[in-house]
Amino acid sequence: MFDNKFSWLLLLSLWLPACSQTQETTLANGLRVIVKQDHRSPVVVSQIWYRVGSQDEPEGITGISHVLEHMMFKGTARHGPNEFSRIIAENGGRENAFTSSDYTAYFQQLEKSRLPISFELEADRLQNLTLADEDFRKEIKVVMEERRWRTEDQPEAIVQEKFMTTAFQAHPYRHPVIGWMADLESMTAKELRDWYGRWYAPANAILVVVGDVEPKEVIAQAQKYFGQISARSFEKAKEVEEPEQKSERRLRVAVPAEVPYLLMGYHVPVHASAGRGGDVAEWEPYALSVLTGVLDGGQAARFERELVREKKLAASIGTDYSAVARSPGLLMIEATPANGHTVAELEQAIRAQIERIKKEPATDEELKRVKAQVVASNVFSRDSVFYQAMQIGRLAAAGLDWRMIDDYPDKLKAVTAEQVQTVARKYLVDARLTVAVLDPQPIGKGQRRMPRPRGGGDVR
Amino acid sequence: MFGNTLVRAQRETARLPLPPGEGMRVRAKGLRTWLLALCLIAFIPQVEAGPKIHHWTLDNGARVYFVETHELPMLQIRAVFDAGASRDPANRAGLARLTSAMLDEGTGDLTADDIASQLEGLGAEFGAGIDRDMATVDLRSLSDSALLDPALELFSKILAAPSFPAASLERQRAQALVALQKDMQSPGAIADKAFYRELYGDHPYAHDPQGDESSLKTITRENLLAYHRSYYVGANAWLVIVGDASKRQARKIAERVVGHLPAGHAALPIPLVRALYAPRQKQVAFPATQTHIILGQPGMRRGDPDYFPLYVGNYILGGGGLVSRLSMEVREKRGLSYSVYSYFLPLRKAGPLIVGLQTKNTQRDQALKLVRQVISDFVAKGPTEQELGAAKKHITGSFPLRLDSNGKIAENLAVIAFYGLPLTYLDDFISRIEAVTAGQIRNAFRQRVHPDQMVTVIVGGGR
Numbered sequence: 005m006f007d008n009k010f011s012w013l014l015l016l017s018l019w020l021p022a023c024s025q026t027q028e029t030t031l032a033n034g035l036r037v038i039v040k041q042d043h044r045s046p047v048v049v050s051q052i053w054y055r056v057g058s059q060d061e062p063e064g065i066t067g068i069s070h071v072l073e074h075m076m077f078k079g080t081a082r083h084g085p086n087e088f089s090r091i092i093a094e095n096g097g098r099e100n101a102f103t104s105s106d107y108t109a110y111f112q113q114l115e116k117s118r119l120p121i122s123f124e125l126e127a128d129r130l131q132n133l134t135l136a137d138e139d140f141r142k143e144i145k146v147v148m149e150e151r152r153w154r155t156e157d158q159p160e161a162i163v164q165e166k167f168m169t170t171a172f173q174a175h176p177y178r179h180p181v182i183g184w185m186a187d188l189e190s191m192t193a194k195e196l197r198d199w200y201g202r203w204y205a206p207a208n209a210i211l212v213v214v215g216d217v218e219p220k221e222v223i224a225q226a227q228k229y230f231g232q233i234s235a236r237s238f239e240k241a242k243e244v245e246e247p248e249q250k251s252e253r254r255l256r257v258a259v260p261a262e263v264p265y266l267l268m269g270y271h272v273p274v275h276a277s278a279g280r281g282g283d284v285a286e287w288e289p290y291a292l293s294v295l296t297g298v299l300d301g302g303q304a305a306r307f308e309r310e311l312v313r314e315k316k317l318a319a320s321i322g323t324d325y326s327a328v329a330r331s332p333g334l335l336m337i338e339a340t341p342a343n344g345h346t347v348a349e350l351e352q353a354i355r356a357q358i359e360r361i362k363k364e365p366a367t368d369e370e371l372k373r374v375k376a377q378v379v380a381s382n383v384f385s386r387d388s389v390f391y392q393a394m395q396i397g398r399l400a401a402a403g404l405d406w407r408m409i410d411d412y413p414d415k416l417k418a419v420t421a422e423q424v425q426t427v428a429r430k431y432l433v434d435a436r437l438t439v440a441v442l443d444p445q446p447i448g449k450g451q452r453r454m455p456r457p458r459g460g461g462d463v464r
Numbered sequence: 465m466f467g468n469t470l471v472r473a474q475r476e477t478a479r480l481p482l483p484p485g486e487g488m489r490v491r492a493k494g495l496r497t498w499l500l501a502l503c504l505i506a507f508i509p510q511v512e513a514g515p516k517i518h519h520w521t522l523d524n525g526a527r528v529y530f531v532e533t534h535e536l537p538m539l540q541i542r543a544v545f546d547a548g549a550s551r552d553p554a555n556r557a558g559l560a561r562l563t564s565a566m567l568d569e570g571t572g573d574l575t576a577d578d579i580a581s582q583l584e585g586l587g588a589e590f591g592a593g594i595d596r597d598m599a600t601v602d603l604r605s606l607s608d609s610a611l612l613d614p615a616l617e618l619f620s621k622i623l624a625a626p627s628f629p630a631a632s633l634e635r636q637r638a639q640a641l642v643a644l645q646k647d648m649q650s651p652g653a654i655a656d657k658a659f660y661r662e663l664y665g666d667h668p669y670a671h672d673p674q675g676d677e678s679s680l681k682t683i684t685r686e687n688l689l690a691y692h693r694s695y696y697v698g699a700n701a702w703l704v705i706v707g708d709a710s711k712r713q714a715r716k717i718a719e720r721v722v723g724h725l726p727a728g729h730a731a732l733p734i735p736l737v738r739a740l741y742a743p744r745q746k747q748v749a750f751p752a753t754q755t756h757i758i759l760g761q762p763g764m765r766r767g768d769p770d771y772f773p774l775y776v777g778n779y780i781l782g783g784g785g786l787v788s789r790l791s792m793e794v795r796e797k798r799g800l801s802y803s804v805y806s807y808f809l810p811l812r813k814a815g816p817l818i819v820g821l822q823t824k825n826t827q828r829d830q831a832l833k834l835v836r837q838v839i840s841d842f843v844a845k846g847p848t849e850q851e852l853g854a855a856k857k858h859i860t861g862s863f864p865l866r867l868d869s870n871g872k873i874a875e876n877l878a879v880i881a882f883y884g885l886p887l888t889y890l891d892d893f894i895s896r897i898e899a900v901t902a903g904q905i906r907n908a909f910r911q912r913v914h915p916d917q918m919v920t921v922i923v924g925g926g927r
Contacts, residue, residue, distance in 0.1 A: 149801050159649055387870050388871070447649065
């Protein structure tokens with residue numbers, strides 16, 4: 005759920021005025037190293053980002069990037085299975101990893117003097133992963149349990165998954181990050197070894213370190229541990245362009261559930277697809293961010309004020325637009341109707357809101373509010389060392405220059421009401437829209453809570 | 465985290481689920497409330513010592529805890545009241561949460577729209593939420609006085625004189641009922657609620673803090689006003705301030721935010737939790753692919769003399785992410801579950817010890833048997849010296865990560881404040897951990913944890 009009304013702001017605030025404290029270098033083998041100083045606490049976070057995610061996966065092996073992420077903890081010749089986690093834990097560290105459509109990332113949070121431990125282990129598993137058949141057989145079961153937990157037994161998650169297969173028909177954003185169950189069931193350790201061999205090259209990775217550190221020392225340590233890994237070329241996945249949608253798409257997902265649910269998404273550009281000489285101007289993603297703020301950036305924004313409080317049509321509503329991604333994505337709105345109202349009524353009201361912003365410009369007060377929130381969240385986001393690293397990593401993984409951080413607040417402040425209207429008129433149109441509706445079926449005894457093939461929602 | 469949550473959940477998938485305890489808070493409204501207090505289970509300290517805490521008490525009894533940090537031009541404020549769900553009157557389950565959710569629906573002449581526009585126009589963030597013990601109300605603002613002053617003004621009005629408009633209450637009630645309906649499609653939520661009911665019986669920790677359908681329908685505006693009058697008072701209040709203010713400024717801020725609340729009375733003690741003397745099992749058929757299993761028993765209260773042995777012991781049993789015994793046996797060796805954990809949730813009175821996992825339906829019996837065996841084995845034999853050493857290294861070594869932001873410092877201070885832990889709690893933490901012996905852990909677990917007298921809740925399977 006977009007249950008965080010300020011979440012879009014956190015995205016905006018990727019643009020920290022941070023350059024002076026941040027340094028970047030590229031090792032001879034192609035590994036990029038970005039170091040940012042934050043001396044408030046004696047801690048450090050180290051993240052390594054690989055530019056491989058579910059969008060790089062061909063049909064039949066969906067979910068393989070995420071399975072590999074799990075397998076990265078299963079050891080190398082030097083460190084046996086789970087040794088990585090044990091060593092980090094004994095050093096007072098916290099660690100985890102995450103996979104998205106655009107990237108796979110691993111991190112450790114540590115007291116600052118322990119940074120070399122993280123480097124040693126990360127450099128080791130970048131090049132020497134064991135990927136034994138037996139470990140794979142156990143871990144793939146864990147991933148299948150994860151899929152059941154995240155998706156199979158959650159009606160709204162099923163709708164989201166079906167929705168993506170409909171909104172995207174060619175681009176691999178249509179695949180779930182965790183993969184289709186049938187692909188997980190047929191996956192082999194050999195496929196994982198090939199995937200690892202193909203993508204885990206230093207030149208496909210970005211090391212981000214933020215904390216109470218000196219960049220020079222960090223870079224020297226990175227050179228020591230990662231510098232000796234030999235350069236390797238890697239084959240990028242072919243970029244797929246989503247064909248023009250042309251007309252609205254709809255799907256109804258009938259699954260056992262108690263509460264209806266609506267999910268709408270418009271195809272929109274992102275920074276990576278803007279200002280490159282095509283028909284997307286550089287300012288457009290900024291205007292889309294402000295648009296998202298006007299519609300749903302907090303309790304004072306239009307959706308909460310009018311759809312939740314005034315008209316009482318929505319029990320909850322959330323809007324999501326992520327301008328930082330490798331490929332063009334979606335501006336999405338999810339909502340649950342208030343009791344006594346239908347999904348259809350709610351959808352009409354949301355569409356009326358979208359028509360309104362095309363006709364009437366956002367008011368000065370609205371723009372001032374959005375910009376005040378941007379200024380404040382710029383500061384608030386610096387309260388978290390981990391989050392600062394996330395911001396840099398996500399930008400870099402999306403192929404963007406993290407230095408665009410510098411002029412971001414100004415770019416955002418420069419967005420005018422007319423520009424907000426322009427992007428609304430250009431992108432929030434029916435020919436870019438997909439609408440999914442959860443049609444709750446009785447949660448009866450003996451019924452399997454599994455999606456049935458229906459409409460345009462199913463791919464298998 | 466950053467950005468989108470709905471789709472992030474879909475688009476981003478991680479190797480480990482959120483640590484247990486996080487995200488457990490009932491969200492009343494607003495930003496970050498669900499992230500609030502529940503670092504409780506793993507309240508770990510800093511390297512050498514905690515931050516310098518200034519503490520004083522206002523005339524109306526409100527206790528103030530202040531930490532000065534000037535690195536960022538921001539201020540984090542958390543007001544805490546002894547007004548959590550355990551204060552819900554009989555047949556009014558959900559009153560604490562509704563009161564919290566209604567705080568920013570109006571004050572004086574200001575409507576919810578006015579409050580939201582003014583606060584967000586200042587770039588400030590407001591949030592309110594409850595758990596079983598406490599109600600927390602948060603404000604985060606830049607420290608620039610042109611922004612901070614009006615935000616504080618509004619915040620203090622919200623705390624002292626919410627108007628609880630009748631129309632807002634109807635809407636909030638309707639929203640709460642939808643949230644309850646959503647829980648009924650979630651096997652995890654069903655299991656969690658059943659667990660607390662079975663474990664706590666007629667104790668005020670038993671009921672769902674969100675309330676239930678019939679109780680929500682009976683709550684009136686007068687109930688909210690009375691609840692607020694009783695519990696949102698100086699004698700029942702703690703205030704945490706962290707950030708870019710001098711001590712003098714902090715004194716003014718405290719007076720301004722909670723100083724004008726009526727003194728009132730401290731809430732009465734809540735009843736002791738009765739021990740279980742026989743196992744209980746609750747099985748709920750639900751058409752899901754996985755079965756959710758929760759086992760547990762009354763655990764410990766905040767300030768419990770066995771806190772440290774139980775805390776360190778639990779890290780070894782099921783608290784330590786992927787290196788715990790439960791994780792090794794259930795997940796790493798057998799691939800039975802993505803998430804398996806145990807934790808103590810210390811509350812004012814004995815909070816629960818909770819052990820949980822999810823597994824596909826056909827593996828239910830195998831997983832349950834295994835988990836029980838791991839617990840029994842640990843209780844019988846305690847940890848090895850090697851496990852104890854590793855646990856201490858982790859807990860003491862991760863001390864600085866617990867306090868590396870204003871937000872985290874504020875969360876920790878709120879726990880120290882509300883539960884009346886010593887001001888030196890953070891300073892002493894490492895030595896307390898270091899002092900724990902394997903024998904103490906074994907004794908504490910043997911005396912306190914009874915694998916044959918636990919509540920077991922099983923949701924799923926269908927058949």
